[in-house]
Amino acid sequence: MRTQSFLNLLVINDDQLYAERLVQLLSAYYDNVNLGFLDDKEELLKHLRQPWDVLVFGKAYDMHFTDVVSLVQEQDIDLPMICLTNEEVATTACNEEGLPAVISGTMVKALTIEQEMAVVMAICLQHSSLRSRRELKTLRQVLSEAEQRANVLIKNSKSAVAYIDEGIHIFANDPYLHLFGFKSMNEVIGVPIIDLISGGDNVKEFKQFLRQFDKGSRQEVEFNFESVRTDGSTFEAKLQLASATLEGEPVTQIIIQHNSHNSAEVAKRLAEAERKDNLTGLDNRRGFEEQMAIIHQQAVQGLLSAGLLYVQLDNVGKIRSSLGLQGIDTTVKQVAYTLDELVPDAQVSRFSDTAFMILVQNKKTSELEELAEHIGSRIKNMLIEVDKRTTSTTVSTAIVKIEKNTAEPAVILERAIDTMSQIMVETSNSGGSYHIYDPSEHASSNDHALAESLVDAITNNRFELLFQPIYDINNDRSDFFEVYLRLPLSDADNTVLTPDQFMAVAKKHQLLEKIDRWVLINACKKINDVRKAQPEARLLVQLTSASLVDKKLPIVASQLIKAVGGAAGVLTLQFNETDISDHLTVAKSQFSALNDVNCQIGVNNFGSSAKSIEIAHFVQPDMVRLARSYVQDISSAENLETVKSLIIRTNDIKVDVLMPYIEDAATMSVAWSVGARYLQGYYLEEPSSAIKVAS
Secondary structure, eight states, rough: OOOOOEEEEEEESSOOHHHHHHHHHTTTSSSSSEEEOOOSSSHHHHTTTTOEEEEOOOOOSSOOHHHHHHHHHHOOOOOEEEEEOOOHHHHBHHHHHHHHEEEOOSEEEEEEOOOOOHHHHHHHHHHHHHHHHHHHHHHHHHHHHHHHHHHHHHHHHEEEEEEEEETTEEEEOHHHHHHHOOOOOOTTTTGGGGBBBBBHHHHHHHHHHHHHHHTTTOOOOEEEEEEETTOOOOEEEEEEEEEEEEETTTEEEEEEOOOOOOHHHHHHHHHHHHHHBBTTSSBOOOOOOOHHHHHHHHHHSOOOOEEEEEEESSSSHHHHHHHHHHHHHHHHHHHHHHHHHHHHSSEEEETTTTTTEEEEEEEOOOHHHHHHHHHHHHHHHHOOOTTEEEEEOEEEEEEEEOEEEEOOHHHHHHHHHHHHHHHHHHHTTOOOOEEEEEEEGGGGHHHHHHHHHHHHHHHHHOOOOEEEEETTTTTTTTEEEEEEHHHEETTTOOOOOOHHHHHHHHHTTTTTHHHHHHHHHHHHHHHHHTTTTTTOOOHHHEEHHHHOOTTTTHHHHHHHHHHHOOTTEEEEEEEEEEHHHHHHHHHHHHHHHHHHHHHHEEEEEETTTTHHHHHHHHHSSSSEEEOOOHTTTTTTTHHHHHHHHHHHHHHHHEEEEEEEOOHHHHHHHTTSSOOOOESSSSSTTOOOOOOOOOO
């Protein structure tokens, strides 16, 4: 039974036929084996920049096995190794039973070259061990981040929460201290939990309750009792137990709920809590929607005018890669406090993980723009301290006015989101800008005129396609081409529109799917002609969210792949990370169907969200294309390490990385070292209407 569908195998030997024989035998256990073959030290140093699963050493031109081990260890690479030798040497490296004297989870030394099946089994077992180590490393990181996030939430929680170990307090948050009358954490640490329980019967029952929980029983996790404060007063309470970890060690979490008899007051507090964000203390999305409904009603009645500012953090992916979830939470809190300070008379809400909504009343358009500019400048100059490290961020702001003849709240919100998308397109996803929604820019006459041009371009093939080569480091080739769409207009000044200038109108008039189909068909026609002379040429085509949810797309892709030769990988369809995140389950199903017809998948603008790795792990693309923000300022040591970290984590889930926007020699000089498989940019070659395959 196959346990892993793909293997990266590096063979060091002077007999390539032997390496090919190993690949043939391994095909019984793997769907695909990527073979790397070399026989000298210089080539090895180059190959070690790439991710490998197992290294098999036979005989090299200028190296011994100990040299290889030293090189791998010096570069701190977790790479299992198998040493092959001849019968004469094997007798001194094997035990009495003829088995290798050295066998571990990272090395087998030594097997004879003639023992082909033993070598194959050793490769499979070493790969399985490596995969287990990688999964364990990932799980430990996930557990650490989960514990860190849980502790941050507990410290900021309004519920009374404490940790105990063998019945003794080792941590308690502020609500817990206040509930029992402790003045500081030092006072509660070391106090037995039973000291807070009033009455002998209660204490006896609680000890039995706690013993059952420690033994693994989870049938009862709640305990009602009379609790006693440090001043001797008592109150009715309910205690809940849960297993937890603190600094990696197992502990028991307890939550104390004060049983209040004032149900009206409790209901009021609950209602207030439901509209508040725990991390920042601002209104949450529910609170925002309630305020939005009130202001909208007043605006429609002519009682006031208002403005909606949609403020979005820009470099979330980079902060998460370098500082983890703690960095995200600290940044969000600092930005929240700053916004609340800058607009004290406005309604500031945390709309989503890294976005805020601000409702301001009775301000002119120019005043709204001044406010957005002031917010952007203030936040850009902030220095945010995260666990003895410093980070910074910028924000993008979309502005929508709310007046007497305004649209419904849902439409206003959609306009804000669309305006934010426009900002991201205009700034190549780097943000740091603001834009106000101008109804005149979206007038029906202009929309219809552009829509008619789009229909004419689809019908009469008036679109243009440009092709930019992508350099494949693994194969040392530039026969992989990304496709770019352009719409020439018949104006006297030869205006050419890019997708960010017409896709909003295309979406409104339901033309996205037709445009995607036109691009696919015509790009494949072009590559088909090229493949007659260059059979390895292949395409990377960006599609919209309309194609992502189109159930017919796998059929269309299958037909086009067959038309251009039927080779796996000849066509890679690329979707924006935001669209994938918005349709996660649909995307996973769609990608699976596309993989079944030998169509590869790419993710564009990768790393722009806080959950990019999780998204990629869930949908399993073949490659990802880094967001522009990762390439900017890559010459700085911190930014370079952030990029390397993201690429390593991406490679760990078996996904190749494309590093785009290489526009100068400085960026090119470091691009080789980050671990990406593909390189692309104007420094290498600009897009062209012709597909040029380098000889």
